[in-house]
Amino acid sequence: MTPPPTASHRYRPGGGFAARLLALGLALALWAPAAAAERGPQRAAPTSAQAAAAAAGQQQVVVRWRAGAIGGRERAQAAGAEQPLRRAQVLMHRHGIALADGASIDARTQVVRVAAAQQAALLARLALDPDVEWAEVDLRLHRASSVPDDPLFAANPLPSPPQHPAVGQWFLRAPTAEAPAAIDAVAAWARTRGNPDLVVAVLDTGVRFDHPDLAGKLLPGHDFVSDPATANDGDGRDADASDPGDYLLARDLGTPAFPFDDCGTQPQFSSWHGTQVAGLIAAATDNATGVAGAGWNLRVLPVRVLGKCGGRESDIAAAIRWAAGLEVPGEPSNPHPARVINLSLGAQAPCSPLFADAIAAARAAGAVVVAAAGNQGVAVNRPANCPGVVAVAGVRHVGTKVGYSSLGPEVALAAPAGNCVNLAGPCLYPLVTTSNTGSTVPAAPSYTGSGNDATIGTSFAAPLAAAAAGLMLSVQPGLSPDELAHRLRSSSRAFPAAADPGVPDCRVPTGFSAVEQLECRCTTNTCGAGLLDVGAAVARAAEPLPAAGGGGGGSVGFGWALGLALASLLLWRLDRRGRARAGPRRRFS
Amino acid sequence: MAAAPLPTTPSAALRRVLAALALALGAALAACAQPPAALSPPLLLTAAPGAPTGAALRAAVAARAGVAVVSWAAVDERSAGLRLACSGAACDEAIARLRADTALVAALVADERLRIPPPPAREAAR
Numbered sequence: 001m002t003p004p005p006t007a008s009h010r011y012r013p014g015g016g017f018a019a020r021l022l023a024l025g026l027a028l029a030l031w032a033p034a035a036a037a038e039r040g041p042q043r044a045a046p047t048s049a050q051a052a053a054a055a056a057g058q059q060q061v062v063v064r065w066r067a068g069a070i071g072g073r074e075r076a077q078a079a080g081a082e083q084p085l086r087r088a089q090v091l092m093h094r095h096g097i098a099l100a101d102g103a104s105i106d107a108r109t110q111v112v113r114v115a116a117a118q119q120a121a122l123l124a125r126l127a128l129d130p131d132v133e134w135a136e137v138d139l140r141l142h143r144a145s146s147v148p149d150d151p152l153f154a155a156n157p158l159p160s161p162p163q164h165p166a167v168g169q170w171f172l173r174a175p176t177a178e179a180p181a182a183i184d185a186v187a188a189w190a191r192t193r194g195n196p197d198l199v200v201a202v203l204d205t206g207v208r209f210d211h212p213d214l215a216g217k218l219l220p221g222h223d224f225v226s227d228p229a230t231a232n233d234g235d236g237r238d239a240d241a242s243d244p245g246d247y248l249l250a251r252d253l254g255t256p257a258f259p260f261d262d263c264g265t266q267p268q269f270s271s272w273h274g275t276q277v278a279g280l281i282a283a284a285t286d287n288a289t290g291v292a293g294a295g296w297n298l299r300v301l302p303v304r305v306l307g308k309c310g311g312r313e314s315d316i317a318a319a320i321r322w323a324a325g326l327e328v329p330g331e332p333s334n335p336h337p338a339r340v341i342n343l344s345l346g347a348q349a350p351c352s353p354l355f356a357d358a359i360a361a362a363r364a365a366g367a368v369v370v371a372a373a374g375n376q377g378v379a380v381n382r383p384a385n386c387p388g389v390v391a392v393a394g395v396r397h398v399g400t401k402v403g404y405s406s407l408g409p410e411v412a413l414a415a416p417a418g419n420c421v422n423l424a425g426p427c428l429y430p431l432v433t434t435s436n437t438g439s440t441v442p443a444a445p446s447y448t449g450s451g452n453d454a455t456i457g458t459s460f461a462a463p464l465a466a467a468a469a470g471l472m473l474s475v476q477p478g479l480s481p482d483e484l485a486h487r488l489r490s491s492s493r494a495f496p497a498a499a500d501p502g503v504p505d506c507r508v509p510t511g512f513s514a515v516e517q518l519e520c521r522c523t524t525n526t527c528g529a530g531l532l533d534v535g536a537a538v539a540r541a542a543e544p545l546p547a548a549g550g551g552g553g554g555s556v557g558f559g560w561a562l563g564l565a566l567a568s569l570l571l572w573r574l575d576r577r578g579r580a581r582a583g584p585r586r587r588f589s
Numbered sequence: 590m591a592a593a594p595l596p597t598t599p600s601a602a603l604r605r606v607l608a609a610l611a612l613a614l615g616a617a618l619a620a621c622a623q624p625p626a627a628l629s630p631p632l633l634l635t636a637a638p639g640a641p642t643g644a645a646l647r648a649a650v651a652a653r654a655g656v657a658v659v660s661w662a663a664v665d666e667r668s669a670g671l672r673l674a675c676s677g678a679a680c681d682e683a684i685a686r687l688r689a690d691t692a693l694v695a696a697l698v699a700d701e702r703l704r705i706p707p708p709p710a711r712e713a714a715r
Contacts, residue, residue: 205705226662226670227631237662246705259631262702273705310704314633314662314670321665329643329663347703353696354633354668361665375706377713382703396715404709420714427714456714459706518713 059119060138061126063091065108069131085110095125102138111138117197120477127478127545134544137475139192146189148286148296152432152447163449165430170397171416171464172294179397179429180496180531181416183464185294187535188471191542193285194297195474200281200466201323201338201367203316204274204345206243206304211275211434211445213290214300217282219336221302224319229259230307237315237331241302245270247440248308263309272436274302276448276455277344279434280463281470290447291433294467294534298474301338306345316345316383317358320369324362339473342466343371343389344459346381348512355383363388368473368481370466372458374406377516379509385410390485392465393527394418394458396519397429399496401506401527403518405458408508412485413492413528415464418456430454468534472541479541491540492530495522627676628659631700632684635668640693642666653690654683670700 065087084104092099097118102111114122119137126135147153153169172185199219207218221241225231233244248268252260278300283293303319305311322328325337341362359369373393374381384391385408394405394417401407402419420427427450435453437443448455465488472484479487498521506517506526524530634650636642641649643666650671651658657674664670675683687694 224662226660236660271705306703306705310702312631312662312670312700313703314631314664314668314700316703317668318662318664326665329666331663344705345703346706347701349701352701354635354664357668358664372706375709381706402709403713403715418714420711423711423715456709457706516713519715 059114059116060102060111061114061119061122061135062105062109062111062138063087063126063135064133066131066133067108070108088112091122091126091129094129095122097122097125108133120195120197120473123477136542137192139475146186146193148189148292149288150283150285150290150292151288152290153292163426163451164447165426165428165432165450165454167429169292169432170429171431172292174535175493180493181395181397181399181414183294183415183468183532184535185292185467188468188538189296191535191538192471192474194295194471195477196297196299198295198298198340198470198474198477199301199336199338200295200298200340200342200470201301201303202274202278202281202342202344202463203303203305203319203323204277204342205246205271205306206241206274207278207300207302208272208275208434208436208442208445209242210442211279211436213283213287213434213445213447214275214278215284217284217293217299218278219299219301221304222319222322222331222334223304224315224322224331225304225307225311226315227259227307227312230309230311232307239332241304243270243272243274243304243436243442245438245441246273246306246308249440252308260309269439270436270441272438273306273344273459274304276433276435277342277459277463278302280431280460281342281467283434294464295470298467298470299336301334301336311345313347313352313354316343317354320355320358320362324365324367326361326365337365338367339477340466340469341367341369342463343369343383344457344462346372346374346384348374348376348378349382351382351386355386359383359386359388363481366481368466368469368484370462370469372462373408373411375404375457375459376406376512377404377509377518378406378514379512380406380408380410388481390465390469390488391528392458392462392532393522394461395522395527395531397421398499399522399531400498400503401517401520401522402456403516404456405461405527406509407506407517407526409525411526411528413465413489413530413532414495414522415461415532417458417461418454420454420456426450427454427456430456431460433460464534465532468532468537471534471538475538476541476543476545478545483546484541487540487543488532488537489529491533491536492528493533493536494530495524495527497521627674627679629673629675629680629683632671632673633668633696633698633700634671634687634694635696637692637695640667640695647671649693650687653693654687656680656683 086101088099088101100113102113104110126132155168170179171182173182174184175182223238223241226236228235247270250267281295282298282300283291285292285296303323305316305319318328322334323338323341325334370390371384373384373391390412391410393407393411393414394402395414396402396419402417418431419429433455435446435448437446504520506520506523636646647661659674660672662670688697
């Protein structure tokens with residue numbers, strides 16, 4: 001078998017001084033764009049101790065160098081023999097991240113080892129390195145099925161407790177003729193189970209930290225509910241993101257003025273809404289307990305913004321900024337900035353300048369913002385209708401719009417939101433997830449079922465898309481929010497034709513006071529680009545990033561031109577000197 | 590031998606302590622009986638370009654409104670949710686004064702409430 005071409009094969013020793021100068025010029029040309037691609041001050045090279053730590057890390061990245069990126073000096077070292085690539089040092093000095101060499105795959109491809117916490121940063125920087133053709137996580141192959149052993153994931157779960165839906169977590173499995181709207185998270189898990197350092201922020205009612213199926217999956221988070229009266233935890237903003245319950249008592253409703261003036265007329269039980277959303281994204285998976293999370297290894301940053309009767313726009317906007325890692329005056333910095341922010345909340349109003357600014361700032365910081373379309377069957381809620389938000393509508397198990405889901409051109413795509421089929425008896429296709437048994441204050445950890453506690457609503461479609469975004473970023477951390485949204489939409493499945501010919505096409509609603517559109521056949525102008533397909537989305541995310549923009553391309557071109565011009569000048573001068581010394585004899589030799 | 594009478598001085602001291610406690614309790618109860626401080630509706634303020642930021646903005650807002658700022662929940666350096674110590678017409682006047690000062694305030698609007706989307710009715714969830 002012919003060995004693959006290597007640097008040593010291409011190198012021609014004894015090529016003369018001019019050839020070495022040419023190599024120097026080319027090296028300069030190659031170095032220049034790399035230096036230009038650096039952002040911020042030059043980073044100090046890691047110490048050998050850091051390098052050792054990196055070598056002890058668990059993550060591996062495969063790096064493919066561009067043709068010609070292997071410098072002449074390395075070729076010299078490898079002369080006469082096919083040497084493995086040892087370029088971790090080069091990358092360490094260039095990017096300031098401790099690395100160790102791993103196996104060589106061919107002349108331009110090698111594995112480098114990196115500390116798990118640095119993997120995302122390394123991939124992001126390599127994506128900008130003009131010497132690198134591509135770099136990707138060296139995926140660990142899992143068993144072919146990637147089916148978790150969580151008992152409520154499977155269809156027909158054991159009849160104990162009996163109130164759980166017979167279909168299990170149908171929405172995570174591959175689509176079938178019976179449930180074509182399932183998101184096929186199983187296919188995605190065969191490729192990635194999610195980077196545990198990838199953070200999805202859940203801005204909601206807080207979470208129950210004591211739920212065993214969320215153990216180890218929740219970061220500390222923060223509480224942004226500033227009004228003690230609605231916060232229900234005795235104070236304003238604080239560092240405790242736990243959910244004390246958002247119940248409303250008759251005496252709350254009897255309060256004549258703020259803060260409960262527009263809370264409706266009936267007392268309400270606690271919703272444990274944030275715990276449900278968090279479980280859909282990141283419940284502990286394959287732990288033989290309860291449910292699976294669509295994001296498997298992803299972690300949730302709980303940010304409490306809703307108390308009794310909801311939350312104020314000022315608190316939510318502040319929390320959006322904080323979740324993305326931006327500073328909020330008076331609050332501590334967020335040590336775990338999120339790459340995905342889930343907003344399963346809303347109001348029937350156009351996007352406000354405050355939300356537009358906060359969302360733009362979060363996106364500029366690299367966070368993807370996902371929001372629920374709303375449950376009124378009319379125009380899309382604020383903040384899902386804000387620019388740059390991935391708005392998610394809800395569909396039935398068969399892929400038609402579920403009656404309650406709001407809709408419109410602002411929707412990016414649709415995902416299962418839970419539906420019951422029948423009007424009485426067990427709800428047949430809810431989205432089973434983590435919850436709590438308390439009707440007011442917290443009681444025992446639990447799972448939602450198929451009765452009155454069934455999880456249905458666009459609040460629960462959005463976190464499926466948020467988890468998909470987290471998995472996409474796990475395989476391609478350099479995805480910008482816009483590029484991610486594009487790949488999420490373009491990988492979605494086409495809406496199926498309605499089995500029932502009596503189901504009308506969805507229409508763009510006229511506003512928030514429009515007549516509620518019940519079940520209808522989705523169009524791309526009402527329910528987004530198609531049905532969420534997590535397996536396809538992760539596959540699309542793993543494709544190479546588009547070439548760098550004008551600035552990066554320009555710097556590469558300039559570097560090449562400068563290096564080649566320098567090398568040509570040197571060769572020309574050498575040639576003239578040589579001719580002058582050798583005289584006519586050399587000319588004809 | 591007859592028992593010596595108990596000293597009276599401690600009883601007098603005890604009475605003084607009890608009286609002080611009773612006074613403190615009364616004062617506390619009286620304070621509780623006061624009507625709650627009047628508050629404006631929740632407001633959302635965005636400072637004008639060039640206006641002070643942070644704590645200085647809060648102080649300037651209180652001075653211009655002519656009433657105390659009771660709560661201040663920052664969104665960023667230029668925006669915050671707030672409540673003013675006022676009610677009824679006094680609030681309307683304070684808000685009008687703030688809105689009129691365009692060098693200080695770019696926008697002053699209601700800090701709207703967002704909620705969990707309402708649970709769907711079973712009929713809409715088929």
